[in-house]
Amino acid sequence: MILNGGDEEAFRDFVSSRMDGWRRAAYAFCGNWHTAEDLVSITLTKVLRHWATVAATGNPDSYVRRILIRTAIDEHRRTWRESPMGILPEQPSESRGPQAVVDRQAMVGMLRTLSPAKREVVVLRYVYDLSVEETAARLGCSSGTVKSQTARALAALRVHLK
Numbered sequence: 001m002i003l004n005g006g007d008e009e010a011f012r013d014f015v016s017s018r019m020d021g022w023r024r025a026a027y028a029f030c031g032n033w034h035t036a037e038d039l040v041s042i043t044l045t046k047v048l049r050h051w052a053t054v055a056a057t058g059n060p061d062s063y064v065r066r067i068l069i070r071t072a073i074d075e076h077r078r079t080w081r082e083s084p085m086g087i088l089p090e091q092p093s094e095s096r097g098p099q100a101v102v103d104r105q106a107m108v109g110m111l112r113t114l115s116p117a118k119r120e121v122v123v124l125r126y127v128y129d130l131s132v133e134e135t136a137a138r139l140g141c142s143s144g145t146v147k148s149q150t151a152r153a154l155a156a157l158r159v160h161l162k
Contacts, residue, residue: 007051007052010051010055011048011051011055018061018064019040022064023036024127026039026040026043026072027108028111028119028123028127029069029076029119030072030075030076031109031111031112038075039072040068043067043068046071047060047063047064062138065124065128065138066138069124076116111157114156118149118156120139121135121149121153122150122154125146132147
């Protein structure tokens with residue numbers, strides 16, 4: 001799809017300023033960097049198709065977030081996906097040290113034990129830092145559901161920390 005010059009530049013600026021956050025969120029959903037890259041690529045392809053409409057809404061972040069979540073769920077449902085034999089550790093940054101990588105891998109492993117609904121709530125609340133009301137609006141449920149799912153998810157994660 002070809003965009004006119006202004007739309008193309010706006011799309012590139014939008015994507016480049018948010019790409020790292022989308023990758024981290026996708027990784028939190030799936031626990032695999034390659035799959036996370038695929039999820040972000042699929043999401044951006046969908047966004048590009050409707051960029052003029054998305055940009056006109058005034059809140060393209062919300063649209064991208066919703067598409068990323070739905071894409072992650074769709075990809076998780078596909079049974080033909082290859083399963084990795086193991087996760088290679090990231091290269092630790094000098095400022096965080098090797099323990100940060102171990103902690104991150106442990107957290108991703110714990111997130112995998114949650115159901116998709118609970119994982120979505122945890123990612124939206126704590127990775128995207130959304131409020132209870134914003135999370136409820138994104139997921140199309142009540143605030144009470146978000147609170148209860150968050151409480152149950154955190155309780156399940158605490159069990160793994162012991």
